[in-house]
Every structure is written in structure tokens, then in C-alpha cells.
Amino acid sequence: MNEPDFIAALRALPLHPGARGLMDDCAVLSLGSETLVITHDMMVEGTHFRAQADMADVAWKLVATNLSDLAAKGAEPVGVLLGHMLGQEDARFLRGLREALEAFGAPLLGGDTVAGDGPRSFGLTAIGRATHTPVPSRSGAVPGDAVFLTGPVGRAMLGFEGAAEHRAAFDRPVPRLAEGQALAPLVSAMMDVSDGLLLDAWRLAGASRVTLRLDPTAIPVADRERADEAIRWGDDYELLFTAPASAQLPVAAHRIGSVIPLTEAPLILGSEALSDPASLGYRHG
Amino acid sequence: MNEPDFIAALRALPLHPGARGLMDDCAVLSLGSETLVITHDMMVEGTHFRAQADMADVAWKLVATNLSDLAAKGAEPVGVLLGHMLGQEDARFLRGLREALEAFGAPLLGGDTVAGDGPRSFGLTAIGRATHTPVPSRSGAVPGDAVFLTGPVGRAMLGFEGAAEHRAAFDRPVPRLAEGQALAPLVSAMMDVSDGLLLDAWRLAGASRVTLRLDPTAIPVADRERADEAIRWGDDYELLFTAPASAQLPVAAHRIGSVIPLTEAPLILGSEALSDPASLGYRHG
Numbered sequence: 001m002n003e004p005d006f007i008a009a010l011r012a013l014p015l016h017p018g019a020r021g022l023m024d025d026c027a028v029l030s031l032g033s034e035t036l037v038i039t040h041d042m043m044v045e046g047t048h049f050r051a052q053a054d055m056a057d058v059a060w061k062l063v064a065t066n067l068s069d070l071a072a073k074g075a076e077p078v079g080v081l082l083g084h085m086l087g088q089e090d091a092r093f094l095r096g097l098r099e100a101l102e103a104f105g106a107p108l109l110g111g112d113t114v115a116g117d118g119p120r121s122f123g124l125t126a127i128g129r130a131t132h133t134p135v136p137s138r139s140g141a142v143p144g145d146a147v148f149l150t151g152p153v154g155r156a157m158l159g160f161e162g163a164a165e166h167r168a169a170f171d172r173p174v175p176r177l178a179e180g181q182a183l184a185p186l187v188s189a190m191m192d193v194s195d196g197l198l199l200d201a202w203r204l205a206g207a208s209r210v211t212l213r214l215d216p217t218a219i220p221v222a223d224r225e226r227a228d229e230a231i232r233w234g235d236d237y238e239l240l241f242t243a244p245a246s247a248q249l250p251v252a253a254h255r256i257g258s259v260i261p262l263t264e265a266p267l268i269l270g271s272e273a274l275s276d277p278a279s280l281g282y283r284h285g
Numbered sequence: 286m287n288e289p290d291f292i293a294a295l296r297a298l299p300l301h302p303g304a305r306g307l308m309d310d311c312a313v314l315s316l317g318s319e320t321l322v323i324t325h326d327m328m329v330e331g332t333h334f335r336a337q338a339d340m341a342d343v344a345w346k347l348v349a350t351n352l353s354d355l356a357a358k359g360a361e362p363v364g365v366l367l368g369h370m371l372g373q374e375d376a377r378f379l380r381g382l383r384e385a386l387e388a389f390g391a392p393l394l395g396g397d398t399v400a401g402d403g404p405r406s407f408g409l410t411a412i413g414r415a416t417h418t419p420v421p422s423r424s425g426a427v428p429g430d431a432v433f434l435t436g437p438v439g440r441a442m443l444g445f446e447g448a449a450e451h452r453a454a455f456d457r458p459v460p461r462l463a464e465g466q467a468l469a470p471l472v473s474a475m476m477d478v479s480d481g482l483l484l485d486a487w488r489l490a491g492a493s494r495v496t497l498r499l500d501p502t503a504i505p506v507a508d509r510e511r512a513d514e515a516i517r518w519g520d521d522y523e524l525l526f527t528a529p530a531s532a533q534l535p536v537a538a539h540r541i542g543s544v545i546p547l548t549e550a551p552l553i554l555g556s557e558a559l560s561d562p563a564s565l566g567y568r569h570g
Contacts, residue, residue, distance in 0.1 A: 001375035003398050009379050016364040016392040027366065027394040029412070031319040038394060040366040040410055044401035079301040081312065081325040083368070083408040090286035094294050107301040109312040109323060113288050116329035118403035123368040125325055125410040127314070 020137065023207055025069040025191060026128075028135045035130035037075035041066050042083075045119035055089040056096030057171040058122070063100035065194065066126035068175035068237045072192040073135050074184025075128030076177065077104055082111035083123030104177065132184035141189040141208035141242040147257040148249070150179050150239045153197045154222035154230025166222065173237045180239055182250040190241035195234040196281025198267065198274065204240060205266035212242075213268040214257035231269075232281040305422065308492055310354040310476060311413075313420045320415035322360035326351050327368075330404035340374035341381030342456040343407070348385035350479065351411035353460035353522045357477040358420050359469025360413030361462065362389055367396035368408035389462065417469035426474040426493035426527040432542040433534070435464050435524045438482045439507035439515025451507065458522045465524060467535040475526035480519040481566025483552065483559065489525060490551035497527075498553040499542035517566040 001009070011022050018029045029036040041062070045051055049058045067077055080101070084093070101107060109127065141147075159170030176192070183190060189208055193200045197219065205212045221230040242259055243249070265273035267280070274280060286294070296307050303314045311324040326347070330336055334343045352362055365386070369378070386392060394412065426432075444455030461477070468475060474493055478485045482504065490497045506515040527544055528534070550558035552565070559565060 001371060003371060003400070006369070006371060006375055006379075006398050009376075010367075010393060010396075010398075013379070013383050014386050014392040016394045018364070019392070019394050022393070022395060027364070029363070029394070031321070032317045034316040034319070036316070036321075038366065038410075038412070040368055040395060040408070041397045042368040042370070042399045042408065044370065044399050046402055047400050078314070079303070079312070081323065081410060082295075083325055083327040084291070085327070085329065085406065086286060086288060086291060090291055091294075094291075094298070098298050101299050107299040107304070108295060108307070109301045109304050109314070110307065110325060111295075112326045112408075113291050113295075114327045114329050114406075115288070115332050116404060116406060117331055119401060121370065121399075121401060121406045123325070123327065123397075123408035125323075125366060127323070 024137055026073050035133050035135060037070055037073045037128040037130055037135060038125065039066055039069040040123060040125040042121055042123045044121040055093040059093045059096035060100040060172050062122050062124045063097065063104065063106065064173045064175050066124045067104050067106060067177060068192040068194065070126055070128035071175045071177045071180035072190050072239060073130065074132050074180045075130050076181060077106035078127045078129050079107045079109035081109050081125040084111065084113045085116045085120045085122060086113060087120045104175065131181045136184050136187050136190040138189055138191050138204045138207035141204060141210050141259045143210055143259050143261045144245065145188050145242040145259040146245040146255050147212055147214065147259060148241050148243060148253040149220065149256050150176055150251065150253050152220035152222050153193060153236045153238060154226065154233060156235035157230060157233035158222055170235060173235065175237060176239050179251045183239065183241060186247050187241040187243050190239060193236055193238050193240050197231045197240065199277060199281035200240055202267045202277055202280050209262055211260050211263045211266050211268060212257055213260055216270045218254065218256045220254045234281065309422055311358050320418050320420060322355055322358045322413040322415055322420060323410065324351050324354040325408060325410045327406055327408045329406040340377040344378045344381035345385040345457050347407050347409045348382065348389065348391065349458045349460050351409045352389050352391060352462060353477040353479065355411055355413035356460045356462045356465035357475050357524060358415065359417050359465045360415050361466060362391035363412045363414050364392045364394035366394050366410040369396065369398050370401045370405045370407060371398060372405045389460065416466045421469050421472050421475040423474055423476050423489045423492035426489060426495050426544045428495060428544050428546045430473050430527040430544040431530040431540050432497055432499065432544060433526050433528060433538040434505065434541050435461055435536065435538050437505035437507050438478060438521045438523060439511065439518060441520035442515060442518035443507055455520060458520065460522060461524050464536045468524065468526060471532050472526040472528050475524060478521055478523045478525050482516045482525065484562060484566035485525055487552045487562055487565050494547055496545050496548045496551050496553060497542055498545055501555045503539065503541045505539045519566065
């Protein structure tokens, strides 16, 4: 079964109301006066990291990518649960794990340690506390809103290719936790850019049933010559959000477009209508 | 790094107070008037299930084993997050998943779906709501308490070997959720028996810093002739607990021993002092 079919089948299972129809990055669980935000991501050798990767970077990234989902909800970390498959360089893994937990204030809550053969996989469940309710979703963008991005895309791409100044962007991404918390009260929709700006913008447009019109010259990119690739590459973990055009933003952000009523294509880049998601970026498992 | 060393290293990381020092089956998170109980377990092909296993059973067991940890805390399920590696028989997996979610009233909250090569692994995070606080732990047994077990051990062993009447015990274990909730207010310590009665009793004794003296003739086993194996085999998911000897138990349970002050060995079986955990059962990753 391919991923879209599997996820469609999951949506037909008994879902918790807080699952948001499995259309969002996180589950949102209301408990009395508290609202928890919960996410779980896996990383698999060969799919999400190379066998020769520094396991300290792998552990860091496992934490950071999950916390990036919390950032998009304006949540502050409470703690994480780790699913760890034992193997080579576990001491390096623990070192990167410690560095990430300390950097982001996310203590360990629990988890599981297993043995296994073959390519390794790791899972992390991150639990956060909403700092603002209603918790931002992907689905609240309305025509008239402006579209914003907190920082440039393409740095992780250049780092992956070996550019020294961008290595950290790929190896040690930093979730935009403070920015997400500051923005949560005034965004109409928000998500983190994990799979490429165009693909994620397409998803936000779809969830909100609107069209996003992006100005390619306004999108901040790490290398202007390679803008077309940069807006299709993932792993930068900037926040993409929509807000009233008149909003006074509490954090620096680039205005990269506007929300208009749904057209035939959910995404317009300059004068080009984009309706085939296959052209928008990469999808890995 | 082997599992005990890895877990010891995890305990030296920044831990959430709710992690209970990583000495328990679950994390316990207090949030205003609510207390959440959270656990995460992985299942890996070749370690936790055979490549030829029915994927519907694998999915069921993934849910059931995590919910068994909630049962030991007297928690009721709130929902689960699934980490799924795509592969063969995903439709069967979904079928078993649905059956388990429906059977135990645990809706899906979210998760992640990934691609990968080689042996498959799955993760599940189960979130429950404590029905009684303080939430039972492994560490509260005190001398004078009696030791109880909710049902026989060895059924999963016989089912694994192919005995038709016990197949379900191995393939489709049932977490003792109702029993755990009924018992939570009056136990001094409780855990589920996942890795074998002797090994898990040894762990409970260690966490409580007492000795458990078990009467081998009082331990209910599926096959009396194979009692020595049955008390060392895992996967039965009965609840092991301690309570005052005079307690009026709300569920049927077998009294299998008593708690005494810590002796040289944390476990005494009949007249035999057991201090080497390697002789107590099997440990898989």
C-alpha cells in the first residue's frame, strides 16, 4: 500500500476528535484548563538518514523535527518519549539526544529500547503544552490574508550538498519554538516547512480550501540562482503562516504572497498555476 | 551498547519528573485536575514478531501490549499514536489495528507513516487517563503485603508453540484494563507480566526494595507439567500486584506469595533464593 492510500485508510479508523481528521501535524488534546499538543515522527535509515550519518545528528534531528511540529502549534515542549533501536554509535546518539533535549528544554518522559537487525529506525513522541487556544491549524487561511515565511529556504539543501556554512542547517535544524509561540495568537493558519515550501503551501491551501498566490521574487532563498530548487527542497523547518495583511507581527517574517478564493489550482507561483503536487517538491516516506 | 547500559545512560539525561526515573512502565503527567499516563513501545520484525506473522495480529499486539502498560497503572485509554513502516500486508495490519482500537475503546490520535527497506518496525504511543491517584507504581510493595496474579501464565507459550486453544493468548492478548482500574485504589504496587512472571516479580521487588517470596504451587499455570517454563515465559499480560493481605479484592486474583523485608535475594521461589536475573526468564530487546 502506498503512503496516501494508507493514510486514507487510517482516516477511516476510529479517530479521536483531537486527531483533527489526521489532516494536521499534531493531535490536540483538551484536558480541563490545559491543552496538550502531541506528535510522533519516525526516522528510518536509508529513508531519513544515511547509514554513515553522525548518530548525534540523527538524534538531534529526531528531536528537532518533532519539536518543529509543536512550534507550528505555538506549543512549548513538555517532554518526549523515545523509541530506540540499538546499534552502532549509540553513545554518539545519546550525546546528540542530550544536546537537543537541553537546547530545547524537553526532558525525557520515557520510551522503549529494542534490538533489531538491518536498517535502524527510531521514533519520537513529543508532547507540548499549548500557549494559545484555539491551537493554530493548517485550515484557517481566508482570502485577504497575507502569506508569510519566517526565514529562507534552501539552506538545508546546500548543507546536504556539503556547503560548510550551511551544514548545520541540515544536520542540526532548530525548531522555531519561540516564533511559533509569539505568532500563535494572530495567525489564521500555520505549519512548519518540512517537505518543501511549495508542497507544504499546497497542503495548507488544500486544508483551508483557498488558493495561495506566492510571489517568487519575495520568497527568501539561501541561493537566488537556485531558487527553483530551494522552494522545492525540504528540511528547513521555517514556519509558513497566514495572517491578516495588517497584522503587527511580533517576529521578523517575509511576506511572500496572499490568500485568494480557491481557483482551479490551490497554488499560484507568480503567473503559473500549480495543480500537480508531483511538481512541487520531494516526498519521502 | 547493550540494553541495560543504554537505559542506564538514558537515566543520566534530563528526565521529566513524570518519567519516574525510567524505572516504571509508563510516564505519569499531572495536568491540573487530570493525570495522564503515557507509554511507548516498539515492535521489530525478527525480534518481536516473525516475518510470516499475520500482520493483523502484529497490529493488535502492538496496541494490546501498550494498553497493558496503561492497565497496570489503572488508566483508561484516551488514544494512540502509530508509527508505521509501510510494507507487505498493510491492509491486514489496518484490519487488526481497527479491531484492537474498537475492542479497547482507544481511538487513533495521530502518528507517522514511513517507507523503509529491510525488517519492519512499528511504534505505538498510548495515552491514558488515570482513574485513581496516586497512580500505582512498581515501587510501593511493603513487607506484610500479599502478592497476587490476575490469571495463569504459560498460555502464550503454549499458543506460540501451536496449541490451538491457546493461540489467541499469544496472537491476540487482552490487556487487563478493567481489572487494573478496579485494583488501582487498593494495590501497593502493580505491573503487567510481559517478560515472564519471575523476571517481572524480580523487577517489582527491586523497585520496591523488598523480597517477594512466591509459592510455586500457588502460581496458576496453563500446564502444570511445564510450570517451570510457564513462570519464565512472557507475553501473558496478566497483572502482578501487591496489596495488604486483608484487602477485599474487587476482581478474581490468585494469591501467589508474600512480601518480606529485603533479603540477599530479591526473589524466593519456594525454598530457593533467586538472585541472578539471567535465570528468571527471557529478555528480548
